Amino acid sequence: MGAYVHLPYCPYKCHYCDFNAYRLPRAEGARAEMARAIAREIEAAPGKDRQGRIASIFFGGGTPSLFSPQEIARILAALRERYEVARGAEVTLECNPGTLDPASLQGLRAAGVNRLSIGAQSFSQETLRRLGRLHTPEETRQAVRMARAAGFANLSLDVIYGLPGETPEDALKSAQEALALGIEHLSAYALELEEKTLFGALAARGELPLPPEEEVVRAGDLIEGACAQAGLTRYEVSNFARPGRQSRHNMLYWLQGSYRGFGPGAHSHLFGRRFWNVSAPGEYLRRTAGGGEAVEGEETLSPQARMGEWVYLRLRLAEGFSLAAFARRFGRPLDAAYPGVREALLRDGLLARERGWVRPTPRGRWLLHRVAAPFLA
Numbered sequence: 001m002g003a004y005v006h007l008p009y010c011p012y013k014c015h016y017c018d019f020n021a022y023r024l025p026r027a028e029g030a031r032a033e034m035a036r037a038i039a040r041e042i043e044a045a046p047g048k049d050r051q052g053r054i055a056s057i058f059f060g061g062g063t064p065s066l067f068s069p070q071e072i073a074r075i076l077a078a079l080r081e082r083y084e085v086a087r088g089a090e091v092t093l094e095c096n097p098g099t100l101d102p103a104s105l106q107g108l109r110a111a112g113v114n115r116l117s118i119g120a121q122s123f124s125q126e127t128l129r130r131l132g133r134l135h136t137p138e139e140t141r142q143a144v145r146m147a148r149a150a151g152f153a154n155l156s157l158d159v160i161y162g163l164p165g166e167t168p169e170d171a172l173k174s175a176q177e178a179l180a181l182g183i184e185h186l187s188a189y190a191l192e193l194e195e196k197t198l199f200g201a202l203a204a205r206g207e208l209p210l211p212p213e214e215e216v217v218r219a220g221d222l223i224e225g226a227c228a229q230a231g232l233t234r235y236e237v238s239n240f241a242r243p244g245r246q247s248r249h250n251m252l253y254w255l256q257g258s259y260r261g262f263g264p265g266a267h268s269h270l271f272g273r274r275f276w277n278v279s280a281p282g283e284y285l286r287r288t289a290g291g292g293e294a295v296e297g298e299e300t301l302s303p304q305a306r307m308g309e310w311v312y313l314r315l316r317l318a319e320g321f322s323l324a325a326f327a328r329r330f331g332r333p334l335d336a337a338y339p340g341v342r343e344a345l346l347r348d349g350l351l352a353r354e355r356g357w358v359r360p361t362p363r364g365r366w367l368l369h370r371v372a373a374p375f376l377a
């Protein structure tokens with residue numbers, strides 16, 4: 001199983017972001033208070049949530065690198081105390097350039113963090129400014145250099161493409177700059193507009209100069225080519241890695257493994273049960289301070305929904321899935337569970353014609369929502 005820890009504070013709010021993230025409160029001690037609350041939540045986790053061995057721990061946010069190594073170590077100690085954490089478990093921390101220095105990186109290494117996921121987003125200063133991000137491309141390069149010097153052998157960078165005013169060549173240049181840093185993993189996401197963000201509002205008023213879809217598709221293809229040249233293979237719609245460096249944590253999500261989430265708004269999927277915590281940090285702190293439950297909601301998926309989700313998540317993976325694996329898992333052939341669906345997708349050129357396997361074509365990958373829709377209906 002995996003553990004996810006949500007640290008919800010950021011130094012600023014980016015114009016495209018609708019994550020459960022908030023500006024760091026001014027009050028002295030806000031981070032320490034959140035770290036203590038999360039450690040308390042871990043310590044209070046009931047026995048039925050602690051049956052698995054943890055193979056991956058992921059600190060996401062927010063900007064977890066705003067927290068001190070001591071605060072991260074406090075949370076890790078609580079996890080190690082209450083759960084069996086596998087030797088060699090992957091421990092990832094998301095961070096933003098400009099929030100790291102050599103001492104904090106060494107502290108994180110000493111605490112047991114062994115992988116960093118760095119939010120570069122772009123290597124164009126002008127694009128970063130448009131995104132509302134307050135760091136520079138040079139701070140990203142510096143973060144990678146400092147992380148290497150501190151002994152991090154497993155680094156991932158995030159970039160976004162399809163950005164306002166960006167050409168496919170600009171997107172390629174950013175990805176090439178990221179790859180030139182010799183990273184093990186790259187996540188390249190096409191910009192998604194979210195309603196409740198500044199970008200969402202600007203787009204609704206027609207004031208966001210977004211590139212046309214063909215250009216976004218071309219940018220994605222150029223990035224894939226640059227990754228291949230650098231020795232990173234696509235293993236998921238938006239993720240590329242050197243051999244053996246795929247994100248263990250994300251693979252756990254895509255393969256429907258079990259994970260327990262801690263912190264405001266964190267979701268859990270444990271042995272078939274799904275539940276999630278209250279999102280607002282203030283309410284989360286209030287509840288956990290009084291020894292109360294942070295969990296706010298729970299759902300159990302119907303067998304049909306679980307089957308649809310299984311198909312959708314595997315369609316995201318480059319390897320897709322075998323018809324035999326589906327039949328083994330659900331006791332009947334795919335074509336019996338979804339009559340006519342595979343044939344129609346093959347006809348439309350959205351699934352590849354490969355004996356015994358189901359995989360989207362490059363076009364199908366772009367239109368994954370269309371490929372997945374009949375399985376999720």
Ligand code: SF4
Pocket residue numbers: 009010012013014017018019021061062063096119
């Ligand atoms: S740093 Fe990340 S989580 Fe924070 S506001 Fe920006 S995109 Fe959102």
